[in-house]
Amino acid sequence: MLARQRQEVILNEVRRTGAVQVSALVLQLGVSDMTIRRDLDALARRGLVEKVYGGATSMVGRSTDEPGFEAKSVRQLAEKEAIAMLAAEQVRPGTAIGLSAGTTTWTLARHLDDVADLTVVTNSIRVADALQQRGRTDRTVVLTGGVRTPSDALVGPVAVQSLRSLHLDLVFLGVHGIAARAGFTTPNLNESETNRALAEAANRLVVVADHSKWSTVGISTIVDLHEVDLLISDDGLPQEARQVLSENVPELVLAEVPR
Known part of the structure; x- marks a missing residue:
């Protein structure tokens, strides 16, 4: 799977659940944790996710944005x-x-x-x-x-x-x-x-x-x-x-x- 395809999968998962963990993505996508971390870095640079310890969460900014429990x-x-x-x-x-x-x-x-x-x-x-x-x-x-x-x-x-x-x-x-x-x-x-x-x-x-x-x-x-x-x-x-x-x-x- 190409990096672009992996990042699309990761982004869809973040939008669906509010947060992702590196360990879960390693199992889901069958790649190393360093590969996942590079994908998260790329998504964070584009302003699409917010990196946190052990994973990433959806971006929050508007007064009506409500992160899910898992994201928080x-x-x-x-x-x-x-x-x-x-x-x-x-x-x-x-x-x-x-x-x-x-x-x-x-x-x-x-x-x-x-x-x-x-x-x-x-x-x-x-x-x-x-x-x-x-x-x-x-x-x-x-x-x-x-x-x-x-x-x-x-x-x-x-x-x-x-x-x-x-x-x-x-x-x-x-x-x-x-x-x-x-x-x-x-x-x-x-x-x-x-x-x-x-x-x-x-x-x-x-x-x-x-x-x-x-x-x-x-x-x-x-x-x-x-x-x-x-x-x-x-x-x-x-x-x-x-x-x-x-x-x-x-x-x-x-x-x-x-x-």
């Missing part, structure tokens, strides 16, 4: 782990918490193993699965209904209605973008309404978002900067962002990421 799950892995570890320290035994859909909240769910007697409300099948797979008998996981989005969130009137009657001690919100004027945003209008309902159910609202979310703006604002109680990001956050957020968010905590 291979981005900023070390940052998400560091953020999740700090976020887990906020959770106390015997409390009721909310976790929005997203890869950072999914990572957080996997760090809650040692928290006893926990009730978790989520609009994410992935998050619910991560919590239930641990097999704790003292844990209650409540999954809202709704329509599934490309990022694996359950959204819409059913999800909103189920959240409006709840009162949660702590809610962790994953977001698509953060900006000074737009606040915390999402590219999906229905997901924005659902996340807003989840945020309104919180006694304390925590946003978990890595530094790459800064200056990204989705079509709809979930909450403004000053409406959250705590933002947990990572030490890759630009100085400009730190200044703006420190002036508008009640509490900003930056996780140290191993280099």
Whole structure:
């Protein structure tokens, strides 16, 4: 197979699933990993894919672009782990918490193993699965209904209605973008309404978002900067962002990421 043909296959796979892994492409196309990496380099130079550790994802730019879960799950892995570890320290035994859909909240769910007697409300099948797979008998996981989005969130009137009657001690919100004027945003209008309902159910609202979310703006604002109680990001956050957020968010905590 010619390089042009391989790259067309790779590009079609990225567009179909949102992300590809080098190891999977090696098996699929029957070539070496170095050949695949050269193909990904060529596609990235043409602005058709974004290279990430171990593969590539689709390009994101417009306010309505919504990457799939698989595409987001291979981005900023070390940052998400560091953020999740700090976020887990906020959770106390015997409390009721909310976790929005997203890869950072999914990572957080996997760090809650040692928290006893926990009730978790989520609009994410992935998050619910991560919590239930641990097999704790003292844990209650409540999954809202709704329509599934490309990022694996359950959204819409059913999800909103189920959240409006709840009162949660702590809610962790994953977001698509953060900006000074737009606040915390999402590219999906229905997901924005659902996340807003989840945020309104919180006694304390925590946003978990890595530094790459800064200056990204989705079509709809979930909450403004000053409406959250705590933002947990990572030490890759630009100085400009730190200044703006420190002036508008009640509490900003930056996780140290191993280099």
